[in-house]
Amino acid sequence: MNAMPHEHHEAVRELVARAAALRPLLRDQQAATEANGYPTQKVYDAIVEAELFNILTPKRYGGYELNLDDFYRVVIEIARGCPETGWWFALGTGHSAQIASYFSAEAQAEIFGLRKNFQAPWSFAASNTSAEKVDGGYRVSGTWYYCSGVPYASHFMGNIPLPKKADTVGSPMLTIVVPDGSFTRLDNWGDLLGMKGSGSHGVTVKDVFVPERMTFSFNADEGLSSPTIGFGVHGNYLYSGLFAAFAEGGLSAMSTGLAYAAVDEYEELIATRNTPGASTLRALNPDYQRQLGMATALADSARAITLSGGAQYLENAKLCATGVEPFTTEKAMRMDGTYHTAERLAYEAIEILVRTASSTALKADGRLARYMRDILMTISRGHDQFEFRAAGIAKEILGRNRGLSF
Numbered sequence: 001m002n003a004m005p006h007e008h009h010e011a012v013r014e015l016v017a018r019a020a021a022l023r024p025l026l027r028d029q030q031a032a033t034e035a036n037g038y039p040t041q042k043v044y045d046a047i048v049e050a051e052l053f054n055i056l057t058p059k060r061y062g063g064y065e066l067n068l069d070d071f072y073r074v075v076i077e078i079a080r081g082c083p084e085t086g087w088w089f090a091l092g093t094g095h096s097a098q099i100a101s102y103f104s105a106e107a108q109a110e111i112f113g114l115r116k117n118f119q120a121p122w123s124f125a126a127s128n129t130s131a132e133k134v135d136g137g138y139r140v141s142g143t144w145y146y147c148s149g150v151p152y153a154s155h156f157m158g159n160i161p162l163p164k165k166a167d168t169v170g171s172p173m174l175t176i177v178v179p180d181g182s183f184t185r186l187d188n189w190g191d192l193l194g195m196k197g198s199g200s201h202g203v204t205v206k207d208v209f210v211p212e213r214m215t216f217s218f219n220a221d222e223g224l225s226s227p228t229i230g231f232g233v234h235g236n237y238l239y240s241g242l243f244a245a246f247a248e249g250g251l252s253a254m255s256t257g258l259a260y261a262a263v264d265e266y267e268e269l270i271a272t273r274n275t276p277g278a279s280t281l282r283a284l285n286p287d288y289q290r291q292l293g294m295a296t297a298l299a300d301s302a303r304a305i306t307l308s309g310g311a312q313y314l315e316n317a318k319l320c321a322t323g324v325e326p327f328t329t330e331k332a333m334r335m336d337g338t339y340h341t342a343e344r345l346a347y348e349a350i351e352i353l354v355r356t357a358s359s360t361a362l363k364a365d366g367r368l369a370r371y372m373r374d375i376l377m378t379i380s381r382g383h384d385q386f387e388f389r390a391a392g393i394a395k396e397i398l399g400r401n402r403g404l405s406f
Contacts, residue, residue: 077395102229158203256303303342
């Protein structure tokens with residue numbers, strides 16, 4: 001179970017402080033991370049030394065077993081130092097919660113026991129996948145894309161569509177988990193506008209045997225109506241939630257940190273440069289003060305939404321695990337919507353700062369320019385474009401309240 005409240009808060013405070021202390025290094029390594037396509041060895045080693053990888057990993061496997069909002073606090077601090085490292089960290093590290101939720105104790109012990117610092121990207125974007133049922137498991141092949149966090153990863157998680165039965169609704173999926181050495185990272189990341197250093201490479205798996213215990217099946221269009229296997233193992237509500245309510249939270253936290261990074265850069269700019277055509281600092285000019293204040297409020301709002309989402313996930317999981325009410329897809333979709341809204345607020349904050357910083361502050365290798373490119377990549381993902389999914393929330397509400405079918 002979780003630590004006592006005092007111990008819990010002290011552990012969170014210490015981990016957040018360690019993440020914040022990395023800010024000078026992360027900012028110094030931003031350009032190198034971008035050029036590298038993923039965080040440099042120096043950055044990775046610093047995060048290892050700070051012991052930040054196992055925030056959501058169960059205690060019985062050497063983790064901190066903290067809450068989702070605690071994880072988001074650390075992601076925000078890492079992204080404030082380097083947003084691209086924040087993306088890599090959030091999406092490569094957070095899936096320890098799903099391992100602890102959906103796999104047996106035997107499989108969890110094997111997965112978390114492979115390497116001290118667990119990381120596993122989980123990709124739904126695939127081509128030419130196959131999973132042949134054989135004695136004891138599956139023979140798997142396929143290529144997956146946008147596997148954020150795969151550089152330095154201990155494992156890879158990939159989704160494979162399953163044949164749809166006549167009496168089923170939705171999209172049945174098989175998720176596999178394979179260890180480092182069973183997958184190949186492709187050299188196909190870094191040529192997009194932004195997030196060049198996020199380590200979102202593709203992965204190939206070629207005719208690899210995956211034991212049954214290293215898989216689980218689910219339907220992307222179904223909620224949870226009972227406790228997960230992981231809740232039975234750990235007795236922690238964190239490990240009894242619906243992934244669709246979890247997935248976007250890490251990028252919401254990253255976007256919040258990205259907004260704060262832009263706020264920091266703008267503060268430095270107006271505190272060290274004069275108002276155009278005047279001999280007084282921009283920091284003394286109400287126009288620049290106003291932009292900094294507005295952007296800070298937007299970043300603070302994104303943070304509040306993100307941390308609230310982490311707490312709401314735990315509450316919804318608790319209600320489901322204790323039999324009060326299911327963790328429905330509607331709940332997940334509405335939580336997903338709030339995370340996307342936080343990302344939009346982060347974008348608005350950065351747009352204000354970039355627009356009023358002046359063109360001399362937007363050199364191609366400068367931080368503000370990098371932050372603008374990074375937030376544009378965050379809000380422009382076609383498969384995660386909230387405007388394309390928001391109607392689903394309305395359908396759930398109208399179906400429940402008005403009996404309409406779609």
